[in-house]
Amino acid sequence: DAKTTQPTSMDCAEGRAANLPCNHSTISGNEYVYWYRQIHSQGPQYIIHGLKNNETNEMASLIITEDRKSSTLILPHATLRDTAVYYCIVRVALVLRGGSQGNLIFGKGTKLSVKP
Amino acid sequence: GAVVSQHPSRVICKSGTSVKIECRSLDFQATTMFWYRQFPKKSLMLMATSNEGSKATYEQGVEKDKFLINHASLTLSTLTVTSAHPEDSSFYICSARDSDRETYNEQFFGPGTRLTVL
Numbered sequence: 001d002a003k004t005t006q007p008t009s010m011d012c013a014e015g016r017a018a019n020l021p022c023n024h025s026t027i028s029g030n031e032y033v034y035w036y037r038q039i040h041s042q043g044p045q046y047i048i049h050g051l052k053n054n055e056t057n058e059m060a061s062l063i064i065t066e067d068r069k070s071s072t073l074i075l076p077h078a079t080l081r082d083t084a085v086y087y088c089i090v091r092v093a094l095v096l097r098g099g100s101q102g103n104l105i106f107g108k109g110t111k112l113s114v115k116p
Numbered sequence: 117g118a119v120v121s122q123h124p125s126r127v128i129c130k131s132g133t134s135v136k137i138e139c140r141s142l143d144f145q146a147t148t149m150f151w152y153r154q155f156p157k158k159s160l161m162l163m164a165t166s167n168e169g170s171k172a173t174y175e176q177g178v179e180k181d182k183f184l185i186n187h188a189s190l191t192l193s194t195l196t197v198t199s200a201h202p203e204d205s206s207f208y209i210c211s212a213r214d215s216d217r218e219t220y221n222e223q224f225f226g227p228g229t230r231l232t233v234l
Contacts (some may be wrong), residue, residue: 043211043225043227044160044209046222046225
């Protein structure tokens, strides 16, 4: 799976949009971009994923550049409960049944601190 | 839907004892489950891949005789830390892949188990 690069930490004011960047310049054609977050002392939580088109769900929006070498996760109105470590992971989406390929490899992520 | 539970959520044990951690998929079947370990202020590290009815696949550097994995049913995988030592103290997290959607590689995480070895 391709490696990703994220800033170590970011601050965001409560109620403002949080834009979290991720570089994945070695991404291959069959790899998706996934975002998870981990609130302190909890298991990771899935946020969103995409291949090449921008995606939006109830939690966030994902903007992927046309060359797919980078992406941005957008939390439109950050709240204090969004304070967490956000992980950008690139991996294949289609796997052989029972296979370990495509398992999640976590980098260091971005620690987002939402401040009042 | 897609809920994964872990038991216990927190455990304290004496050095030299063995500890079993359970990971259950509550509303779906999981042919494949994954076990991660996370030390304080560090990222999650994959320990092993657990496949129902077969031997687990361990990542490099993880001792299979120390971290015993059993995946006897489609909804349950267990991780046993044998002869635990203080350096095994960590946050252990499992994830499960939905068998009905396995080709789409969707994984769901448990809440984690905090192990403290005295």
